[in-house]
Amino acid sequence: MAIIWPDIGLSADSQAELAKQALNPVAALYSVPIQYNWNQKLGPSGKGYQSVTNLQPVLPFSLNEEWNLISRTILPVIEQHGLVSGGQSDKSGIGDITQSFFFSPKHPTASGWIWGAGPAFLVPTGSDTLLSGEQWGAGPTVVALKQSNGWTRGILANHIWSLENSPPDDKDKINQTFMQPFFSYTTHTYTTYGINTESTYDSQTWEWSVPINLFVTQLFKVAHQPLSLQAGPRYWVDSPKDGAEGWGGRVAFTLLFPK
Template identity: 35%
Template sequence: MKSTISYNTRKIFFGVTFFLVNLAAFAQEEAPKSGASAQELADKLANPVASLISVPLQNNLTYGIGAFNGSKYTINVQPVIPFKLSENLNLITRYILPVVDQRDITGENTHQFGLSDATVTAFFAPKTKGLILGFGPAFLVPTATDKFLGTEKFGVGPSALVMHQGKGLSIGFIANQIWSVAGNEDRADFNQFYTQIFLTHTYKSGASLGITSEITQNWEGNTTLVTLSPNIGAVTKLGDQVVQFAVMPLIPIVGPHDMRPDWGLRAVVAFVFPGS
């Protein structure tokens, strides 16, 4: 029996996506008119270690997963909070807390809903222009509310960012390698490398076009997942609140059949606080 995400979940996701696509039509007219320009904000948001508070809500919907043609809807709550350590050094903290609704992933007619494991990274980022670097620790925190949604492991490892940014153009990668160091001994060890390679071009209106590739290498399970995502986005204002949004397909390139979806879609809404 072919399963689907619940009607209410699909309605919420596609409602968010429709809202974002309609906002794109007005991005040029509604771009922020005070403080930093729309393009400056878009450039800062393309920089993972910019000194800028933002709270992205990343909606991911994937279909056709595994032997039971499963489906998964994930909302990643991803606040980015910077701390000024000195005139020339910032500490940029990034948090990812996934909320997952999945069906027919672990077996036919199965359903899990709840929190997955959180990932926390901290980048020490010198204030530079042009070539931008960031290094620090990454942590896997076992916050999952269901054993099928998490690892039951605590992990730690290094994270790094290398990118070049000029006005209107950002290119680089962000990566981490995490090993489990504690947790449920009956569960498999966690040993995973993740990287996101990105290229973004921004415009005066705050609109942006780009492409990203995400690579996840599970060393313990000897599996590789690669996705490619061309994307379109914009910075605009809803009342007094500065918001960035983006829409992109999730195109599977490499991955084992039991893990790789047939297709996916991502819609992101990021609340931006440029005065911070």
């Protein structure tokens, strides 16, 4: 098995285009990101920790000559320990799926902006009551970005409301806004340096979750398969009561399937 780094066996133009597509949430590019997140200092004691591995397949569909439909799925696999004493919160399993669909023009606007919009759904697939909101949810989602001269900047956002009239007694009704502004630069060797936040505002509890992620991403190829590998630290600027604090980390591995 040959590993090629960073020349991935494509023409320079094709490599540059693939690097741009890998940073575009609504690119017509089949991909399978696997993202591992580490969080700490959770719970009343501040000694709890949690890992969340997000499986995030992206499937593009061509609707006609002008429009694509991009399916983005997030399935979290969660492991958490020490959130409360006695081990009652020590759980491992899957969380709730977030499923988004973006209707996106195939060509940027005259000023170079790429955008997409559509519905987002929350599916209560959690394997345990501690890992799930136990409610169906839905709302709008939108993304807008611009790419030029190696720079990528934009924002992805959604808002999800609970579809349940009466959520479980021990659960708050879901009413959350998610915002992910992102900014990055890609070098001539297809190394990307970036920063983003993944802020969530809970309108029921009036609390913010705001981790800031710094990351480095490298595009490369194993045999004939293009891949990207990302790693970097995260810092929690704000979090809800008993939420994560301080430093954490992220590693992401993405299979890319260019047409």
